[in-house]
Amino acid sequence: MLERYYQELLNFCSRTVRNRDAAADIVQESYARVLAVQHSGQAVPEPRALLYRTARNLQVDQYRRSEVRGEALQPDAEASAAELDNLAAPQACEPDAAASSAQGVDALLATIDALPLRCREAFILHKFDGLPHSEVAQLMGISRKMVEQHIKLAMDACRRCRDALDGEPAAAPLPKLRRRKPARK
Structure with a gap:
């Protein structure tokens, strides 16, 4: 699972956070949480969707913490937070x-x-x-x-x-396998 979605998720987080190191931290925490769910015995039918949802929630939490602490937002960070709320989930999550x-x-x-x-x-x-x-x-x-x-x-x-x-026209049916007759002795 790690190799399969890591780069894709990192790129997703980097676009919204606009800080590669912070995005890497969010991705690592997302993986840790999803793996904890899997190790607890719960079935995760769509790990990719859960990773994206977890990463998005972590980004929102990070933004809220910075707001509560009164940290001054950079002009891009405010736009990034607004963009994050309007960001669509990957097509597979629909x-x-x-x-x-x-x-x-x-x-x-x-x-x-x-x-x-x-x-x-x-x-x-x-x-x-x-x-x-x-x-x-x-x-x-x-x-x-x-x-x-x-x-x-x-x-x-x-x-x-x-x-x-996929709605493509059906191809001609394939011939069935024929059984060989046993050799006569």
Whole structure:
């Protein structure tokens, strides 16, 4: 999580605080708070959104503390505080985007569930468990080539699902995998 959003969040805070060191402190505190929530056992379904909300709240708190202490604001700092109140959240935090994302995940999970059993098993072992093709083949007792075909079929199904969600015209259906007949002895 740290590497994924750090620079993006730092740039966001730097634009609103206009002090790179203060922004770095806010980002560090945001990460500390979000990690504390995760370590407490609470599920954080959208860590990026929580990081942004935490950073924004810390910026507002910092501004309020400076007001209470009577610290003289620089002309840019006052404009920055006003800008902070009007700043829109990232697109991913918007309710429509969150609902669309949840629907997309549900559709992809349904697509994966609809795959043939062995195809689904190979796909899950490779994509979700991170196993290489050779290990998947060994676990399933099939050839590596068959694993590649299963994963290709699953990826094509997921791609068609994503295209349908994006409103693109449906591609021609893919052929199903054929089973080889056992060799006669």
